[in-house]
Amino acid sequence: MDRELPFAGRSIGRRTALEMVLCLALAPRIALAQTDPTRERPREGDILVAVGATPPEPLKPQDLPLAGKQTFTWPMDSATGTMRDGSRLNKVLVLRLDPEGFDPETKEQAAYGVVAYSAICVHTGCDVTEWHPDRQLLECPCHYSTFDPKEGAKVVSGPAPRRLPALPLKIVDGRLVVARSFTGRAGFQQM
Numbered sequence: 001m002d003r004e005l006p007f008a009g010r011s012i013g014r015r016t017a018l019e020m021v022l023c024l025a026l027a028p029r030i031a032l033a034q035t036d037p038t039r040e041r042p043r044e045g046d047i048l049v050a051v052g053a054t055p056p057e058p059l060k061p062q063d064l065p066l067a068g069k070q071t072f073t074w075p076m077d078s079a080t081g082t083m084r085d086g087s088r089l090n091k092v093l094v095l096r097l098d099p100e101g102f103d104p105e106t107k108e109q110a111a112y113g114v115v116a117y118s119a120i121c122v123h124t125g126c127d128v129t130e131w132h133p134d135r136q137l138l139e140c141p142c143h144y145s146t147f148d149p150k151e152g153a154k155v156v157s158g159p160a161p162r163r164l165p166a167l168p169l170k171i172v173d174g175r176l177v178v179a180r181s182f183t184g185r186a187g188f189q190q191m
Contacts, residue, residue: 039086039087042182046084047075047078048076049074050072050073051073059176064094064095064096069133070094070095070128070138071095072093072119075090093118093138096114097113098113099112106149106150109166109183111179112171118164121160123145123161125187136149137149137156143158145160147163163184165182165186166183
């Protein structure tokens with residue numbers, strides 16, 4: 001039975017009162033999440049910095065081995081030095097490959113053979129951590145979705161419903177810099 005409680009001159013149900021208290025308790029966190037620059041998605045002009053690098057050094061194409069395992073990065077605001085590591089949806093994987101094998105769309109988004117994609121699988125949100133150098137494919141270890149980084153990270157096999165969002169790059173002063181925001185929504189869609 002839902003008891004009635006007095007509120008602002010009228011009666012409300014206990015469930016409604018509990019929902020109001022919960023909203024008030026969460027409001028500061030929601031407001032912080034909306035204004036926290038570490039949670040903002042990568043922006044044009046952000047530089048890429050390897051995850052765990054101390055001190056954070058901007059990545060250059062030559063820092064990445066040709067056809068080697070992906071490097072995980074965070075975007076960093078080049079003007080303020082703010083690392084955009086407040087949301088795991090900002091984690092980016094980068095690879096340096098021979099651009100001769102790229103499809104036209106991937107060539108346009110790459111910089112000196114370096115491609116960048118969301119590191120979060122679009123199936124259930126696991127990190128895409130596996131690299132198969134012999135086939136030059138990325139794989140998510142959770143449900144074995146594989147992606148072709150030379151063709152815009154299109155799904156080659158597995159349950160992933162769509163390709164990994166690309167993060168277009170450019171080179172500025174020898175450093176890898178974000179040219180535009182992600183080409184799609186990072187992360188996965190819950191059903």
